[in-house]
Amino acid sequence: MQNIPHSESELLRRIAAGDEYAYQIIFESYWDAVYSAALLLTKSPGLAEDVAQDVFTMVWEKRTTLPAVEKLDGFLFITARNIIYSRFRKLASGDAYRRYVLERFPEEAAEGADRQAEFRELEQTVLRAIQQLPPQQQKAFKLSRFGGMRHEEIALTMGVSRITIKSYIVQAIASLRKALSNHPSGALAILWGLLFLH
Structure with a gap:
């Protein structure tokens, strides 16, 4: 924290008031430490990246x-x-639930495959929410999630730093969660795939 131009408590007060510059300072100062801690616990670079994004999304x-x-x-x-820990619990319970449905209620599992129209509608809801993002966040998010580009590639494409791209994506995730918070769970399932399976 030696190189940060403001005290930590001051930055936290400013972030609480909605100051995005103060948030950016904290984000850039702590991203590597949070990612490293997550990597130590998960042993997975991809999952550690997702967890770090989750942490800073929650901070905002x-x-x-x-x-x-x-x-x-x-x-x-x-x-x-x-x-x-929460992710691991959800993954475990999700697998258990799917096995339970397949084994005991095969007709319910089959019915689920026929609901494509509903999911297409929910997907459109997610896409409309993405269109409401600020231009830079929207571009970074789309290049990452839809273009399959790595943060370094997006940074080169957009002419900004890699850490700025991470910040754009984290803030985009926070905005999308808020926009879809009152939507039925189906939309959130699609959003989960769009946001985290990369």
Whole structure:
């Protein structure tokens, strides 16, 4: 934190008030540490990247609570750890549920394959939400999720730094979650795929 031009507590107060510049400072200062901690716990670079994005998305979404945080590095590590544990629990319970349905209710599993029209409609809802993002966030998000480009490639394409691209994508995820928070769970399932399976 030696090179940060403001105190940590001041930055947290400013982020709580919606200051995106202060958020960018925290993001750039702590991204590598959060990613490294997630990598240590998950042993997966892809999952660690996703977890780090989740952590900073949550920081922005819950920014009004930040002034109460006494040690930001500890707060970020605990947040990353909780997200990892939550993901593992969901993956485990999801697999168990799918096996249960396939074994005991094969007709329900078959019916699920016939619901493509519903999912196409939900997908359109997600795409409309993406169209509402600020131009730079939208471009970075699309190049990442739809173009399959790595952050380094997007940074070169857009003429900004790799960490700025990460910030754009994290803020895009936060905006999309908020926009779709009241939508039926089907849309959130599609959003999960769009946001995290890369």
